[in-house]
Amino acid sequence: MSTTLSPLVSLATSMHAQPGVYAVLLGSGVSTAAGIPTGWGVVRELVRRIAAADGGDSSAVDTAWGDPEAWWAENAEGKLGYSTLLEQLAPTAAARQGLLADFFEPDEDEREEGLKQPTKAHESLAKLVKNGLVGVIITTNFDRLMERALEAQGVTPQVIARPEAVNGMAPLVHSPATIIKLHGDYKDLGSRNTPDELNSYPAEWNALLSQVFDEYGLIVSGWSADWDTALVSALERTPNRRYPLYWDARSSKGDNAQRLLAARSGTIVPASSADEFFSELAGDIDALDRLSAPPLSAALALARLKRYLADPVRRIDLHDLVMRQVDAVVEHIAASPINSDGPLQWQDLQDTYEGYFSSIEQLAPLLEAGVWHDPEGAHDQLWVDVLQRLVDAGTAVPSQGWNDALYPARLLPAFAALAICGMTAMRRDREGLLIRLATEVEGRPRPGEEHVFPAAHLLHYLRLTSDDWVNALPRWEGTRWTYPASHMFVTDLWRYFKETYPAFDDYRAAYHGFEYRLGLVQEQLTPNIFLRAISGEYVGERAWGFDGVPLVEATFRRQIDRSRSQPWSHFLGGTDQLNDVVERHREVISRYKRW
The missing domain is CATH 3.40.50.1220 (TPP-binding domain)
Structure with a gap:
């Protein structure tokens, strides 16, 4: 065909x-689509005005408009033309400008209507x-x-x-x-418009x-x-x-x-x-152009993003710039294996994890800079769309069978994007964006799953991997971690934040704050979803104060007290409910202590 x-x-x-x-x-x-007359249209209108000013009745004026050449031959001297009219009506440049402005330059009303522009x-x-x-x-x-x-x-x-x-x-x-x-x-008096000209x-x-x-x-x-x-x-x-x-x-x-x-x-x-x-x-x-353009270097892409963020006219350019990087991640997800020949080797799983974390390295600085340099949240829908795109790619129905460890790993780029945007939003006092990302983005965790889950539960540690799988990875050389999934993520996501948090301890504290907040969202959604808040190193050894309050909770309360906005109060049921919710959450995560 x-x-x-x-x-x-x-x-x-x-x-x-x-x-x-x-x-x-x-x-x-x-x-003419802009409301501009043709040259001959100007001539007709000027002849009509001359006929009216010359004392002609309505019939004469109509004749001047319908057949200006005939009227001119009968009532005026010389050959009718643009230059002839202007020489007689406006012999000086200033006079011509005043005469013609009405035809070619917009007045205030026309400018508001977009005419003559x-x-x-x-x-x-x-x-x-x-x-x-x-x-x-x-x-x-x-x-x-x-x-x-x-x-x-x-x-x-x-x-x-x-x-x-x-x-x-x-x-x-x-x-x-x-x-x-x-x-x-x-x-210009030399303009041409009559049939002879x-x-x-x-x-x-x-x-x-x-x-x-x-x-x-x-x-x-x-x-x-x-x-x-x-x-x-x-x-x-x-x-x-x-x-x-x-x-x-x-x-x-x-x-x-x-x-x-x-x-x-x-x-x-x-x-x-x-x-x-x-x-x-x-x-x-x-x-x-977009199809043939070579991939932008990370520095150039970041520079363009910062320019586009500040220019409301470049919203589409901003969207396309970010989504091109998202598309590259999606292509990596689609090309990655979800099955194995024979029993899955732990080295293969480690290589798969590393491939997913590496695939987002070009996108990560755009997400961090985009959220940070958008303090009013004008582009928040873009970051929601990015996460939804990655979730959709990670939950796409496969055309073949899948391995229980390789298939859920396809959501690792989505989790990384959630962490990058969420942690930057926390640092920028825009925690409402973290809540939006965790609750508005949705997907089905497995093909054929009846329920659609929000990102907070779809990207739960227990859905992405298992403690046994993580502890079995060759990279640890036999070391076993108390909270394996949490340890892997806090270790591997630092690559995206090394410029923001040069000291690992500062970064780790910020990541623990993200884990705590993600757990709060998960716990609030638990009655309908069956998964409780994630466990992790944020509730582990040395993570609690002498008063029995987790350090992340104390930090969370301080940040809430000095925040300009109150998204958590709204999400958790209001200011009066916030303290009760946080205390109940403390009881939940206290059960995760493993030392």
């Missing part, structure tokens, strides 16, 4: 592979120019919307609005952006157009080819030798357009508007 590629996909692929080989031709359809088409095209995909823009429009869109992207274009300027222009290949305004600028071009325009149409591919939008006879002739004269022609469907329906498409073997691109055309084109090229 064959599949026909979308013309837009073909164009995006071609532009991405050969940046800079396409020029763009913009017609009035691109600017660069459209999505202008903005998307400006991004293509900035990224080197397009270098030449030909336009029949008088306005300066394209220039404004480029300047907003930090690009200063070379603007050629008069044919005599062609001889002094920089070569097209040497200019980052060239705008060729064939019909002039709206403030559009019937032929000066030699300079014809030479420049021949060069562009011969050396570049062409993307046409908003131009019908119905009135611009000279421009149609320039296209017909140029042989189709190098790159293809693409034309949007909305403006390519006329006879002239169809003839040009046939002569140059052009392609019609389905699009309901210029906004849709260029927005989708820019989006497709962005997707190709």
